[in-house]
Structure formats: C-alpha cells, structure tokens
Amino acid sequence: MRLSNLADYAVVTMSAAARHCGGGRTSAGELAAETGLPGPTVAKVVSKLTAAGLLRSVRGAHGGLQLARPAAAITLADIVEAVEGPIALAACIDGECAVDHDCRVRPHWPLVNETLRGALAGVPLTRLAQDYRAETAQ
Secondary structure (H helix, E strand, O other), X not given: OOOOHHHHHHHHHHHHHHOOOOOOOEOHHHHHHHHOOOHHHHHHHHHHHHHXXXXXXXXXXXXXXXXXXXXXXXXXXXXXXXXHOOOOXXXXXXXXXXXXXXXXXXXXXXXXXXXXHHHHHOOEHHHHOOOHHHHHHO
8 A cells, every 4th residue: 555645745744734833833835845845736735634624724914824633633544534535445445346246355344444544543643743863863
C-alpha cells in the first residue's frame, strides 16, 4: 500500500501547521514555504483539510489557518481520509469486484481495513509534528 502524493502532501502540510500550535495562525503561502511544496498544491490540500474539519480558516487582520482541534486529537487516519476517503485496501468493499459472486476473502476485508485504520489512528499529529532531526541528535 502506498499513499497518493496528495495524501503525503496533506500529512506534510498538517505537520507544519501543527508546529504553529497554541492558537498560532499561518497561511497557505507560509506552509508552502516551510514545506517546500508548490503553493497551488498546498492550497488544494488546505481546501480538502478545511472541508474535512481538520483546519480552520480565520478571516480578518489577524486571520489565517489554524488547526480546527488540538493536534493530539488529529490522527494520521484523519488526514489520510480527508484526502483519500475511507481507508480500504481492496476495491471490492465499494462493489468494484469482478469475482464478487464467488469471493471467499471479501468477508474478511472489513477486519483488515479496520485494523489498518486503527494503526493509522494510533499516530497522533503531535508525533508527526515533532522534529525528527532533534530527536535523533540526542
């Protein structure tokens, strides 16, 4: 399994936004500069993350983007689902299977998908926002 580029960029963008915690606001332009991602890509990701309720846009002189809830309450699963939709390894869950009528594995996919989602839900944004270089230098 591999995340799409857009899901990867969403994780990178949310990690950067989380480093502005404590009510700090940032902009899509600042996030693009911090992450090295193209501005239009960050704008697209921010739009999806805002629609999913993970980011909040505040208008006004002191406006900008901020996390919609505490970083500890946002998980990797939340971010991936905001961009990709429900986490599922097999397309047959959505009825896109050519051998659906005779498949003995299909009943097991919900457990597999639930387990995968649980693993991703176990990774909080606070962990993703940590500076890995600082951790490994210690």
